[in-house]
Amino acid sequence: MTKPTTIARCLALASVTGACGGDPAPAPSPEAALSTALRPRQTPAYYVAQANLYFDTLDTRADPAIVPSYSARVARWEWPPWYLLTGYERMQMITGTRLALSVEPSTVPTRDCRAFPVQPFARCRISFQYARGPCPIFEEFTFNDQGEMTFIEAWSDQPGMRPTEDPADPWAEGPSVHRLSTRVPGLGSATGLIVPTAEWMTAAAARDPELADFVRRTQSFYRSWAQAYADAGPTAFPRGCGWTQAPTP
Template identity: 55%
Template structure:
């Protein structure tokens, strides 16, 4: 979580140097061409674009806004999205990659942030789409230090639960899409959510140790990195924090 990263960068001691963790470099996958279309449809390893919307556009946009409500001290604290139990959040550099994993951790960290690093999210522009990710948003977080523009996407399962959240800084050079492609509809947008095995089965459940994930790791360095972090989310997150430059938060917000 963007705000949580800033908070812990102040309070986590330098003894993090003792922590060791795996990364995508440990897997050394061979070169590949990214395919964002539906893969392995009907299996436990199906990718997210095998699913079609089962809810209204208003529902998907509403769920995205509920997510931002959890990070907005002016919003109703009871406004919480319908998370899958294995929901994951991936925030691309300069943020810290896997920053949330499981419903419990997502809710707990957002509650902590309301007290230790409060923000508001006054600017929100969200749209629903007929292919995954079904909700996509441009938002601006307001912190004491200034505004932080973010582009964020939301993937859902058949039941309408949020299974994957993916974020980029809304700054030149950090967005995943071309300038003319505001809503990232081009087939080659380098998002992770369309490549992770399991997000396209009915429940949208991933298995970091499953056969489908292991096979995907061998051909996709980003999936390999995600799976390694999902197997040990806390230690790998702390390692990412230790390795991040001191001003990563300012860079991500454009300060």
């Protein structure tokens, strides 16, 4: 019979190595790294310029042919009242954004984009201008080692909808920030590629319901987006932009 002290030692070892009996746990795949494992490889001005190029794609005054440097599997996640996964993969991001601009024309006259030494490397406080009024947004951009955007995350800049409600943390740098980008495995690899079907993604999603929802939506992007759009209903813009009037039919 195994002595209690032996069992205790084994459990203690398992808590550190993930194994009992002295065999170390397999090393995590470098492809599964989180975005916070990366450090900036570009200048601060580069990250700010890329963020502004992104907002140019949503500004009717800009050249639609000029787009940011997107990763092949770039993703855009927009928290409610918006439609969650609203962009996935480079070509869909480009064509989908152009379509959105044609349906709901906007300019982005107010922009304050800044670079940070930790991911997300670019963060912006901006305001869209629609025919119905302004729409303040907080948006973040994650990059890979090649300087490509790998993940875009947006929140309405309204009470109760921001990544943090700490008034002393306007750039979401503190411990109370709720974001998805830093929980997506793969964004911390050199290429920052999202691999929804990888074993390490499945394992992480099993522990994180929001990540699991993201992964599910990547597998049926258009259907998931259409359902989210229908669920949000006609009040998404008034709620997300802080408009008090009902939407124009």
